[in-house]
Amino acid sequence: MPPTGDSKKVELGAIPEGNLRVNKPVAFTVHMNGARGMLDGKVVAPSGCEDDCFLVPIDEDLWALRFIPRENGIHQVHIRHNGVHIPESPFRVRVGQEGIDPTSVRTLGNGLKECKAGTQADFTVDTRNAGLGTLAVTIDGPSKVSMDCTEVEEGYKVRYTPLAPGDYFIIVKYNGNHIAGSPFKVRCTGTSATGYGEHETSSVIVETVTKQAGQKSQSLPAFRSDAKKVTCKGMGVQKAFLHKQNTFTVNCGDAGNNLLYVSIYGPKGPSDEVFVKHLGRHMYQVNYVLKEKGEYVLVVKWGDEHIPGSPFKVEAS
CATH class of the missing domain: 2.60.40.10 (Immunoglobulins)
Known part of the structure; x- marks a missing residue:
């Protein structure tokens, strides 16, 4: 809804830029400019999840907004005055390094083509040329899937086990953007487990580390722990x-x-x-x-x- 009346007067202070990091507070000021009423807001992370957002009045004409990002990438900051978005809301805030390129992420593996109910399938997401970021994998289909994501030489291997036959859609996003080919349609064959057959969604989110082409994986060290x-x-x-x-x-x-x-x-x-x-x-x-x-x-x-x-x-x- 476009701003109307007093909502047009409300302005966001300078948008924080540079060196914004995951788990570090990000703070704004919101200037009312004589407008009266209440502010509310929310922050949507690159994966689509909502982060906690705190809006508190400092005086009659100034509010403070604060949130703690949990992911790298572009966050959407929504601010409303009396239920109406203020001008230019939602605002874009980048968290993490510049130069992240989701278009350079590649996938490989038969798990993006076909699978069988009750049997584990897998695929690899190659992030070697993409820089640091947030990898989000969502699988929609007739059953929830048991899913995990582990680091490998090329990037990250995703393993999942569907429980019912049918069409599954695998969505792979890097910093909130679909990678090439996403969403992938995967046909699952086999026999359904009892109690399944409705639409279900499963997802996993990973904060990636920098990978380089030609980088070799190493065997795990001998851990000593209690x-x-x-x-x-x-x-x-x-x-x-x-x-x-x-x-x-x-x-x-x-x-x-x-x-x-x-x-x-x-x-x-x-x-x-x-x-x-x-x-x-x-x-x-x-x-x-x-x-x-x-x-x-x-x-x-x-x-x-x-x-x-x-x-x-x-x-x-």
Whole structure:
């Protein structure tokens, strides 16, 4: 809806530019210029998820807006005055490095052509020439799929297991933009598992690392760790709110060196999204989104061992 009346008077201060990073606060000012009423806003990340957005009045004529980006790429900042978008809303804010080129991302693998119900399929997303960014993979089809994404020499390998035959559509985006060929239509054959056949969506999001052509993968080192020394904090290990980003932190600082594994499983299968971010010094932040009410099982492992309390029972409502 175009701005009308007082909404035309409201202006956003300078849009932050340069060196904006994931998990670092981004702040704006909003000038009312004599307009009266309330402001509300939201921030849409490159993957389409909404980030938390805080709008608070400083005085009669000035508001502050703040959000913490969870992904690299272009974020859309929506600001409304009395329910009407202010001029030029939504605003575009880039988080992460310049020079990211989604058109250079390539895919390979039979998992983008065909699959079989109950059997794991896979494909690789080659990000070697794309720079740092946010890789988002969504699979729409007649069943949810069990899906994971792991780092490989060329970029990232996506493995998924469909549970019902039919047509699946695999959407691959880099920093919110479709890569070449996306969405991919994949025909699934085989026999359906009981209780499936309706439209379902599953997704995974990864913050990528820089890959270079000719870069060789290395074997894993011999880790020495003690999962009993890992600690968890946050509401997200006890209770979850539907359609919201639920968060908790995992502190592995005293537990040696290893890899952190997080997964959550509920009444209708795996969660649609689990996002793990390393904050430095073996401190991790985990965000996840749930869409169905019920009891979920949250598994957190440091290497091959469960951390204290895992598996956790999480009630979603």
